[in-house]
Amino acid sequence: MSVTELPQATTGGLYTEIQQFYAxxxxxxxxxxxxxxxxxxxxxxxxxxxxxxxxxxGREAITAAAAAATEAYARAGVQRRHWLGMVSVEGVDDGVVRARCYALVIETPQGGRPEIKASTLCEDRVVRVDGAWRIEDRRITRDDLI
Structure with missing residues (x-):
């Protein structure tokens, strides 16, 4: 298969669903x-x-970690944004996909200028649960730490 070809299972609808899920x-x-x-x-x-x-x-630990980070940004007066791009989706089997993308983390202090704080690779195993996509396993690799 050439680089420009996608396996049939990852064209059209599935790719759009995963893009929308990430957004x-x-x-x-x-x-x-x-x-x-x-x-x-x-x-x-x-x-x-x-x-x-x-x-x-587990969701409880994931919630706690995200809440701590979010609260720290709020106390510091910083708006954080994630920009995802170069998304690739590979169907593993029915209801399970592997997705890979690049993510930039942008921080903007109140009254300040935006700054890219991290460039990362995001690798996910995404599963369909009761008709909705859910992340089963997410691996984030910051480029400055490899």
């Missing part, structure tokens, strides 16, 4: 709606990042 998920996080954001993970989901010593496992 909604990042809007929730950037808006500070951490419980709803954590709800986009499976109950036993994993959020691992090379910037963190141990992964957050």
């Amino acid at each position: 909604r998920q990042m809007h929730l996080l950037d808006d500070g709606r951490v419980e709803e954001w954590a709800g986009t993970f499976t109950p036993d989901g994993v959020f691992a990042a090379n910037a963190q010593p141990v992964p957050a496992v």
Whole structure:
């Protein structure tokens, strides 16, 4: 298969669904709606990042970690945004996909200029649960830490 070809299972509708899922998920996080954001993970989901010593496992731990970060940004008067691009989607089997994208984390202090704080690779195992997409396993790799 050439680089420009996508497997049939990852064309059209599936790719659009995953793109929309990511957009909604990042809007929730950037808006500070951490419980709803954590709800986009499976109950036993994993959020691992090379910037963190141990992964957050399960929605409760994922919620707590996101809430702590969100509260710290709010106290500092910083708006954080995530910009995802170069999304690729590979169908593994029915109801399970692997998605990979680049994510930029942009921070804007109140009254200040935006700054790219991190460039990352995001690798997800995304599963369909009761008709909705959920992250089962997320691996974040910050480029400056590899």
